[in-house]
Amino acid sequence: MKHTLLKAVATTALTFGTWASAHAVDLQFYFPVAVGGAAAETIQSLTDEYVAANPDVTIDAVYTGSYQDTVAKVITAARGGNPPQLSVILSVDMFTLIDEDLIMPFDDYLPGEEGKAWLDGFYPAFMENSQTGGKTYGIPFQRSTPVLYWNKEAFKDAGLDPETPPATWDEMVEYGQKLVKKDASGNVTRWGVRIPSSGFPYWLFQGLTTENDVILANADGNKTNFDDPKVVEALQYMVDLSGKYGVMAPGIIEWGATPKAFFEGQTAMMWTSTGNLTNVRTNAPFEFGVAMLPANKRRGAPTGGGNFYLLKGATDEQAQAAVDFVKWITAPQQSAKWTMATGYVAPRAETWETDTMKAYAADFPPVLVARDQLEHAVAELSTYQNQRVTSIFNDALAAAITGQKDPEAALKDAQSKADAILAEYR
Amino acid sequence: MTSHRSVRFRRDWIHGWLLLLPAMVFLFAFTHIPAITTIINSFYSTPRGRREAKFLGLTNYERLLDDAVFWKVLGNNLWFALGTIPMSVALAIVMALWVNDKMAGRGFLRMAFFTPTVLPLIAVANIWLFFYTPGFGLIDQLTSSLFGWSSVNWLGDPATALNAVIVVTVWKEAGFFMIFYLAALQAIPVTLTEAARIEGASRWTIFWRITFPLMMPTTLFVSINAVINSFRLVDHIFILTDGGPDNASSLLLFYIYETAFRFWETGYGATLTVVLLLLLSLMAIGQFFLFDRRVHYK
Incomplete structure (x- = not known):
């Protein structure tokens, strides 16, 4: 049996x-x-x-x-x-x-x-x-794709219309300057805007270059335009946000801490991925808005x-x-x-x-x-030997953001290094 | 008779090798063969897709000499070693001396000092990341409320990033080394210190004349470990700074990882690894042969 x-x-x-x-x-x-x-x-x-x-x-x-x-x-x-x-x-x-x-x-x-x-x-x-x-x-x-998040209560507090996000670079600076708040001893308690730059600064920076109407790499992935004057101009704007205009914290800004800084009211606006949308919706203790990135010569963002x-x-x-x-x-x-x-x-x-x-x-x-x-979006920066080329670009951005090199010199340097790598793919 | 002995000798010989075999197989498979393959690969180009690796001779090494990032990370590594080794060893000794004395709450103190060692480095780095965060991080909150300092971007400024990483490493390592010193202290016969005290020696003299010399074998062991760790510990860099800004906090091993597994330049990665191998073996040889003479074993 x-x-x-x-x-x-x-x-x-x-x-x-x-x-x-x-x-x-x-x-x-x-x-x-x-x-x-x-x-x-x-x-x-x-x-x-x-x-x-x-x-x-x-x-x-x-x-x-x-x-x-x-x-x-x-x-x-x-x-x-x-x-x-x-x-x-x-x-x-x-x-x-x-x-x-x-x-x-x-x-x-x-x-x-x-x-x-x-x-x-x-x-x-x-x-x-x-x-x-x-x-x-x-x-x-x-x-x-990256978008701009803004804190409506902070906008109200600064005397701005809480329903109108900045639509241009100039407006972002103008609003930012109104939003910056300092304590009695002159230390900033609330920044205007936060564009994270740790790890892979190139991604959000590509928002700025696209808005400045320049493409960072060709479609064949074997030629970059890192030292184009319009790229230099975009980097200068990013550096000026912390320096000349004083609306963004100086130095490298951490990605991971950015949503937290937004929730804590340390910054009134932030640029970050739509991947954070559900996170912000659950955790922001105030009313917030989401807008396209501000335009300069055109609207634009990377994917x-x-x-x-x-x-x-x-x-x-x-x-x-x-x-x-x-x-x-x-x-x-x-x-x-x-x-x-x-x-x-x-x-x-x-x-x-x-x-x-x-x-x-x-x-x-x-x-x-x-x-x-x-x-309005364009392809994210991508080339042959992508990690290496973007890493060179990231280093150049970090050097300019932290004030070690001026934007033009940093980008020229990055372009010549990228050329050396990509030459064999042309 | 002779043949008998030679058979016996041969059997001993086989026996000996058989006993060694398991350890040798692992040692060769995971240490020696990879090391030799790395040295061979360092003379070849990186194979990509259908392109086979080509023999390049010394080209990779020439590139190394011209590589500004390589020199930068090597300099960083030197600074990192100088910053972490003496500091964590000194702290370990001080902590061990403290928790070796008889006092209330000794067990708790020992545990507190040892805790950082038990925590995984990645978890530790995540905690420190928020300590260092400008604005609402612990350190900024403390310095602004106590001294009214403005916020400092510890990890985002090339001048402070590497030092911030060093602090985390020292904090993590000192407790580990303390355990070895604690064991060494307990192995020192009490009679020696008692005799010295009767002779009227101060605590300071007792430490430098008795305790410290008798702990030399531990110091040798700990310092070799500290040197190796200063080239080996990079986990927290992934979390804290990712080597940035502009390679200001990148170390040699981190750069090797980046080159080999982010940029997939395994050929050049092998060349960098050879440099690391050379450095480590030189230091190990130096420590064993020079330092060893000044160590008193019991």
């Missing part, structure tokens, strides 16, 4: 096993989380939902730390001959990944008119960092965040399954869930047309600011 039972179990297991291996496609998918909270759980639950609805696919979603950790793990895994099939990596790492020969374009798995139409459904500002040489290497997913990449080493079957999953997770219902959980900008216009998103936006209009800013 026991014997027959065992046999039966074994046979069933065997049949099930062969059936599963004949039909199921196994995928491994690495994802980073750059903002705290529900992001990791949301990805996991979305993946589980997909697997439950598609029994012929199993997806092993692996949380791989920060963006930095994720790209390191992907490159290491690929060098060890065992890359995942799919990963979310910074959009700016595209050229690096091409250079490392690790990724393949999505186009082969998105045939015909239908595929093209689907790609056209993404906001063009997000696609700038995702395509090169006529091929699509990245599908926008956790994408963001930021991560794309889906398809990694080499996947079989045709796996790649097709991965693309189907990406199509599903960026579809309106799933994308809406993701946006509401994190504050990342939904990358497809159709998502904003769903009832859930409409209701969410009606309840919390600031989410629309980021979307509307996309029409």
